[in-house]
Amino acid sequence: MTQVITHTTRQPRIHEENGVDYYFETEASFGNNHYLESVSYAGNRYGSSFEGLEQAWQKSDLITIVLDTAGAITYQRELGDKAVIIFLKVDDSGTLLQRMKARGDDTSILANRIKSDEYLRDLSLPDELKGKAHVINNNNWERTKHLVDEIVEEYR
Numbered sequence: 615m616t617q618v619i620t621h622t623t624r625q626p627r628i629h630e631e632n633g634v635d636y637y638f639e640t641e642a643s644f645g646n647n648h649y650l651e652s653v654s655y656a657g658n659r660y661g662s663s664f665e666g667l668e669q670a671w672q673k674s675d676l677i678t679i680v681l682d683t684a685g686a687i688t689y690q691r692e693l694g695d696k697a698v699i700i701f702l703k704v705d706d707s708g709t710l711l712q713r714m715k716a717r718g719d720d721t722s723i724l725a726n727r728i729k730s731d732e733y734l735r736d737l738s739l740p741d742e743l744k745g746k747a748h749v750i751n752n753n754n755w756e757r758t759k760h761l762v763d764e765i766v767e768e769y770r
């Protein structure tokens with residue numbers, strides 16, 4: 615599915631490309647876009663712009679976006695049934711840490727991330743999304759893909 619490219623002030627990771635993974639912004643350039651919503655997450659700013667959404671919608675009616683839970687709540691409120699929310703979780707947060715380490719995340723950035731309010735908040739589904747979000751336990755990747763496919767098929 616076409617993915618909305620969002621904006622961030624965080625540093626690119628190795629292999630990440632501007633305009634592919636994110637639009638990488640400075641504190642100053644971040645403000646040049648028009649946002650449906652924006653948040654702070656672990657000390658960096660992130661936002662989904664109307665420009666980015668429009669680019670994705672030009673390619674497909676069915677688009678996907680990766681958000682923190684604060685962003686998901688805003689999309690649910692603004693778009694109602696047009697926004698299908700999928701909350702991915704794991705059985706224990708140690709798994710998340712292992713995966714981020716395996717992905718090659720910088721150790722000190724990671725240490726900062728896992729103690730941030732936003733990281734800790736997003737380990738569980740917020741009350742506002744209860745009964746509204748699909749919840750998938752992402753322990754097994756093949757199973758996750760199958761469950762996501764089942765949800766997406768309802769909207770094709």
Ligand SMILES: Nc1nc2c(ncn2[C@@H]2O[C@H](COP(=O)(O)OP(=O)(O)O)[C@@H](O)[C@H]2O)c(=O)[nH]1
Nearest residue numbers: 620621652653655660661662680681682684685
């Ligand atoms: N609300 C909101 N959250 C975003 C946006 N872009 C990324 N995020 C979220 O910000 C958090 C941190 O993103 P990132 O550092 O790229 O972490 P990653 O998801 O581990 O690759 C994740 O929960 C993302 O889903 C956005 O435009 N709006």
Ligand SMILES: Nc1ncnc2c1ncn2[C@@H]1O[C@H](COP(=O)(O)OP(=O)(O)O)[C@@H](O)[C@H]1O
Nearest residue numbers: 680712713714716717718752753754755756758
């Ligand atoms: N079910 C899973 N089993 C094993 N590894 C996974 C699973 N789901 C995600 N991962 C890995 O965990 C890391 C973080 O996942 P994710 O945040 O979805 O990816 P991305 O790095 O694209 O933002 C990635 O390296 C991804 O390949």
